[in-house]
Amino acid sequence: MSDAASGEGIGQPVRRKEDFRFITGNGHYTDDINRPRQTWAYFLRSPHAHARIKSIDTSAAEAAPGVVAIFTGRHVADDGLGGLICGWTVTSKDGTPMKVGPHPILALDTVRYVGDHVAMVVAETLADARAAAEMIDVDYDALPAAASLSACQNAAAPQVHPEAPRNTCFEWELGNKAETEAAFAKAGRIVKLDLKNNRLIPNAMEPRAALGEFDKGTGIYTLHTTSQNPHVARLVLSAFVGVAPEHKLRVIAPDVGGGFGSKIFIYAEETACVWAAAKVGRPIKWTADRSEAFLSDAHGRDHLSHAELALDKDGKFLALRVKTVANLGAYLSTFSASVPTYLYGTLLSGQYDIPAVYVEVDGVYTHTAPVDAYRGAGRPEATYLVERIVETAARETGIDPAELRRRNYIRTFPHQTPVIMNYDTGDYEASLAAAMEAIDYKGFPARKSEAAKRGKLRGIGFSSYIEACGIAPSAAVGSLGAGVGLWESAEVRVNPTGNVEVLTGSHSHGQGHETTFAQLVASRLGVPLANVEIVHGDTDKVQFGMGTYGSRSGAVGMSAIVKALDKIEAKAKKIAAHLMEAAVEDIVFENGTFTVQGTDKSLAWAELSLAAYTAHGFPSGEIEPGLKEGAFYDPVNFTFPSGCHICEVEIDPDTGVTKIEKFVAVDDFGTVINPMIVEGQVHGGIAQGVGQALLEHGIYDAESGQLITGSYMDYCMPRADDLPSFDLGFTTTICPSNPLGMKGCGEAGAIASPPAIINAVTDALGIRDIEMPATPARVWTALQSATPRAAAE
Amino acid sequence: MYQFNYERPKTLADAEALLGKADDPKILAGGQTLIPTLKQRLAMPSDVIDIGGIGELDFIRAEGDAVMIGAATRHATVAQSADVKKHNPALAALAGSIGDPAVRHMGTLGGSIANNDPAADYPAACLGLDAKIHTTRRLIEADEFFKGMFETALQDGEIVKEVTFPHPEKAAYMKFPNPASRYAMVGVFVSRGPWGVRVAVTGAGQNGVFRIAEMEEALAKNWSPDAVANIKVPATGLNSDLHGTAEYRAHLVTVMAKRAVAAAG
Numbered sequence A: 001m002s003d004a005a006s007g008e009g010i011g012q013p014v015r016r017k018e019d020f021r022f023i024t025g026n027g028h029y030t031d032d033i034n035r036p037r038q039t040w041a042y043f044l045r046s047p048h049a050h051a052r053i054k055s056i057d058t059s060a061a062e063a064a065p066g067v068v069a070i071f072t073g074r075h076v077a078d079d080g081l082g083g084l085i086c087g088w089t090v091t092s093k094d095g096t097p098m099k100v101g102p103h104p105i106l107a108l109d110t111v112r113y114v115g116d117h118v119a120m121v122v123a124e125t126l127a128d129a130r131a132a133a134e135m136i137d138v139d140y141d142a143l144p145a146a147a148s149l150s151a152c153q154n155a156a157a158p159q160v161h162p163e164a165p166r167n168t169c170f171e172w173e174l175g176n177k178a179e180t181e182a183a184f185a186k187a188g189r190i191v192k193l194d195l196k197n198n199r200l201i202p203n204a205m206e207p208r209a210a211l212g213e214f215d216k217g218t219g220i221y222t223l224h225t226t227s228q229n230p231h232v233a234r235l236v237l238s239a240f241v242g243v244a245p246e247h248k249l250r251v252i253a254p255d256v257g258g259g260f261g262s263k264i265f266i267y268a269e270e271t272a273c274v275w276a277a278a279k280v281g282r283p284i285k286w287t288a289d290r291s292e293a294f295l296s297d298a299h300g301r302d303h304l305s306h307a308e309l310a311l312d313k314d315g316k317f318l319a320l321r322v323k324t325v326a327n328l329g330a331y332l333s334t335f336s337a338s339v340p341t342y343l344y345g346t347l348l349s350g351q352y353d354i355p356a357v358y359v360e361v362d363g364v365y366t367h368t369a370p371v372d373a374y375r376g377a378g379r380p381e382a383t384y385l386v387e388r389i390v391e392t393a394a395r396e397t398g399i400d401p402a403e404l405r406r407r408n409y410i411r412t413f414p415h416q417t418p419v420i421m422n423y424d425t426g427d428y429e430a431s432l433a434a435a436m437e438a439i440d441y442k443g444f445p446a447r448k449s450e451a452a453k454r455g456k457l458r459g460i461g462f463s464s465y466i467e468a469c470g471i472a473p474s475a476a477v478g479s480l481g482a483g484v485g486l487w488e489s490a491e492v493r494v495n496p497t498g499n500v501e502v503l504t505g506s507h508s509h510g511q512g513h514e515t516t517f518a519q520l521v522a523s524r525l526g527v528p529l530a531n532v533e534i535v536h537g538d539t540d541k542v543q544f545g546m547g548t549y550g551s552r553s554g555a556v557g558m559s560a561i562v563k564a565l566d567k568i569e570a571k572a573k574k575i576a577a578h579l580m581e582a583a584v585e586d587i588v589f590e591n592g593t594f595t596v597q598g599t600d601k602s603l604a605w606a607e608l609s610l611a612a613y614t615a616h617g618f619p620s621g622e623i624e625p626g627l628k629e630g631a632f633y634d635p636v637n638f639t640f641p642s643g644c645h646i647c648e649v650e651i652d653p654d655t656g657v658t659k660i661e662k663f664v665a666v667d668d669f670g671t672v673i674n675p676m677i678v679e680g681q682v683h684g685g686i687a688q689g690v691g692q693a694l695l696e697h698g699i700y701d702a703e704s705g706q707l708i709t710g711s712y713m714d715y716c717m718p719r720a721d722d723l724p725s726f727d728l729g730f731t732t733t734i735c736p737s738n739p740l741g742m743k744g745c746g747e748a749g750a751i752a753s754p755p756a757i758i759n760a761v762t763d764a765l766g767i768r769d770i771e772m773p774a775t776p777a778r779v780w781t782a783l784q785s786a787t788p789r790a791a792a793e
Numbered sequence B: 001m002y003q004f005n006y007e008r009p010k011t012l013a014d015a016e017a018l019l020g021k022a023d024d025p026k027i028l029a030g031g032q033t034l035i036p037t038l039k040q041r042l043a044m045p046s047d048v049i050d051i052g053g054i055g056e057l058d059f060i061r062a063e064g065d066a067v068m069i070g071a072a073t074r075h076a077t078v079a080q081s082a083d084v085k086k087h088n089p090a091l092a093a094l095a096g097s098i099g100d101p102a103v104r105h106m107g108t109l110g111g112s113i114a115n116n117d118p119a120a121d122y123p124a125a126c127l128g129l130d131a132k133i134h135t136t137r138r139l140i141e142a143d144e145f146f147k148g149m150f151e152t153a154l155q156d157g158e159i160v161k162e163v164t165f166p167h168p169e170k171a172a173y174m175k176f177p178n179p180a181s182r183y184a185m186v187g188v189f190v191s192r193g194p195w196g197v198r199v200a201v202t203g204a205g206q207n208g209v210f211r212i213a214e215m216e217e218a219l220a221k222n223w224s225p226d227a228v229a230n231i232k233v234p235a236t237g238l239n240s241d242l243h244g245t246a247e248y249r250a251h252l253v254t255v256m257a258k259r260a261v262a263a264a265g
Helices: A019-023 A073-078 A126-133 A177-185 A230-241 A268-280 A290-296 A379-397 A401-408 A428-439 A441-453 A474-479 A513-525 A553-579 A605-614 A675-695 A748-765 A776-785 B012-021 B034-039 B075-080 B082-087 B089-096 B109-115 B122-128 B213-221 B225-229 B246-264
Strands: A039-045 A051-057 A067-072 A117-123 A137-142 A168-175 A189-200 A209-215 A220-225 A249-252 A284-287 A300-311 A317-329 A356-365 A457-466 A488-494 A500-504 A532-535 A587-590 A593-596 A602-604 A628-633 A642-652 A657-668 A727-730 B005-007 B025-028 B047-050 B060-063 B066-070 B132-135 B139-141 B146-148 B160-166 B170-177 B184-193 B196-202
Touching: A039 A126, A039 A268, A039 A290, A051 A117, A067 A073, A067 A126, A067 A268, A073 A268, A117 A126, A117 A268, A168 A177, A177 A300, A177 A317, A177 A356, A189 A379, A189 A675, A209 A268, A220 A230, A220 A268, A230 A249, A230 A268, A268 A284, A300 A379, A317 A379, A379 A401, A379 A457, A379 A748, A401 A428, A401 A457, A428 A441, A428 A457, A428 A642, A428 A657, A428 A727, A441 A457, A441 A642, A457 A748, A488 A553, A500 A513, A500 A553, A513 A532, A513 A553, A553 A587, A553 A593, A553 A605, A553 A628, A593 A605, A602 A605, A642 A748, A657 A675, A657 A748, A657 A776, A675 A727, A675 A748, A748 A776, A776 B246, B012 B025, B012 B047, B025 B034, B060 B082, B066 B082, B066 B109, B075 B082, B075 B089, B075 B109, B082 B089, B089 B122, B089 B170, B089 B184, B109 B122, B109 B160, B122 B146, B122 B160, B122 B170, B122 B184, B122 B196, B170 B246, B184 B213, B184 B246, B196 B213, B196 B246, B213 B225, B225 B246
Parallel strands: A039 A284, A220 A249, A317 A356, A500 A532, A657 A727, B005 B047, B025 B047
Antiparallel strands: A039 A117, A051 A137, A067 A117, A168 A356, A189 A300, A209 A220, A209 A284, A300 A317, A457 A642, A488 A500, A488 A628, A587 A593, A593 A602, A642 A657, B060 B066, B066 B160, B132 B139, B132 B160, B170 B184, B184 B196
């Protein structure tokens, strides 16, 4: 049966298999798992952004009811446990490696942000643990904090790590400086823009959690945890932290309720839980409450940038130069150094043919929570910068923003940018045209004047984005400093009854892999979707895999499944040839049936599967029994999803409230397996982009380093009524570098939408820039000081 | 939470007796503020006296020219009450705009005004409608009840029993919600009735709900949005935080007052 006829194959909007258990409360999240004799952990956290720990007295707390054990940094150090690591080394422009301060599991003598881990109390109940934690007497010597990104590199700023003078972890550069300078020297026009990319706090629906266990009989540790990449967690915990040898450590990431990057990283809490489980001889459970999540999940974004774009008299881009200061927080998180460098600088050419690009990034420490990948990771920051300055250039040159983009689009592929990336394919004009049509760009002036009659300011903004997904060719990332390869693995197990288990190294924490991956398998093998089970998230079940982030699970994870299916098909044909006494090359496999070409001989999938395991009469040495194949897929290039988002807003000048009236997203994701799931990913991504552009802002007090936005009272998450109904469209160019032609869709919405929204807001207000989030208060304030071009029209 | 003794009396008399006996009691009504406070360990009462089960506090009665609402009446009940909707639709709408459905089905009128959160909605209705607050000990005029941020005229052990809301001729409440919490950043209740004209503002003031005499006088002369459109409220004494400056709030007071008068008709 064809994919369309079955309704289950590639391209079909199949309902998500996993949703039934999620929406009926039958999911198994880490916090749902409980063990006999389980204890509870509570982490005593630093109330100071920066302080010396003079002493920690746990004696009263140890005597408190229900307390099993209390651990401090001293215990961790005495046990020889290593600290947490950053898995990507960035080299500064002077050739020196980044300056890394130690990142202990529990603080030893210094705390470096509010929420830093000071002690772990293990008790019979969570209430006992919390009560005892309050009885721990920590003698702090509070020190001044460097909590301000703009001031942290000043000579007088307090130091986060003595290893990093001026709080500077690295001074990185990318691109061609000399060519860029030369291009600016002959430029007809130079457009300059200072931009802030606001700090975001991830807020996955499920907070982080861990359950650590130790089996005294086997010496095996088991960690259930909220991870996007359990094998990487196991590798780090064994090879670097030294909790246990890799084969004595099992990491299980069961159902996980959203990650957005924040669950890629290996954190202190799960490390301490699994390590201490052996010390206390009982399972240890920890689940973050929302306040802890605000304080201790790795945050996202937080850049200060200065950008300059050189144009010739016809509006052709000549060069882009960028200086960015990127906040890394108090410690380097697992991949933090890569985010503002190789995931950011490499995308600064955008969709444009820019002959020269030069970017400098200072990665800096501050006394704030670590900053690492958050949905988009570097690429939203790059897109925001490029699309804001391009829109600004359009306004300053008087060229229509769509026309200016058209004049500069890359039109021939492959295209080598000045910043590493080699774009394989795309059609940027097609998505622009489709988006303009969908939003009725021609009708905008009429809508604007109609709004003006109602006293409202209407604005429109573009974002032509590109991102690099399918992360990533192992050799490429290895040469750029990654400590890991970024291939993916798969194993396809055909059971004797013909149903199929697929073990994938990807990890689903909301993406719908159990459906999408099964659609691929059902389509290839001609079996019903219901007969395919996707297994992931358990290092004991699944071969080593790299996990899910960077919109890689389709392009890389599914490619590994394709490779394994190729091997399955090859072996199955061999078996079929033997059973039907034909030559292998005469076997045709279609719609789940093997036939001998030119004959009426055939064999159903289930018959063949059974025969593979009965193995009666297999010619010895030629065909092994069984039908199970594995594969590793290492991509040859990144993939380059692209598209055009256009946003139209209306602002109430009396209150400063921005309402998104229309939002059009036209994306090129290459081959789409399940359009319903893809649309859901785009919806979620845009919602997060609207959050960044209009609502969300993680703010630390610049003096005290206290997190001011530590709850939903002050941190504004997007709600359904903040969002319009999105108008989605797709244009397609097939990705040439992977077998399915997929590009990835998980992050596009969050990457593309913020500049479209801010371009619309600044258009409505007639101003050059407004800081994200463009809250009503900021919009109103801007209106008071501006001479509103739009209002005067 | 820290440990405490929990009591759920069935009558007001029992509640008062329990309050009298306890060292450091807290009254629990709908729990929409107290429970989160307890969970965050920001309060350590010896006893929590839950008055949510006292039937005599849960009622809505329209009598003469007023609606009487029991202190333990949930916001959702007020919002849906035919009597309130008929005689005081602005009050029903205000109750229906508090928090979210879960909050409205737990939170109570008495709990809201006794807590006197400076961004709560009900204080604006009480002050804006010249309400009378009946307690276990006395009757307190709304003008005398709200004393400042989280402060009221209530004494230790004194429980709000009911609030009398006289029927207005015209009234409306216009709220500009804090984008994050959706509490009132500025909420303005305007009314005209036997008491004259009242303009009560919640959310904006550092000391909680307050009236604006200049707007009341202007509206008494000319009940129209234009009458208040140009009355600027001084920013002094208004809140200033990451969500907006005092100047922004002052501006919003005028905008919301204007819109409230327009909505009141």
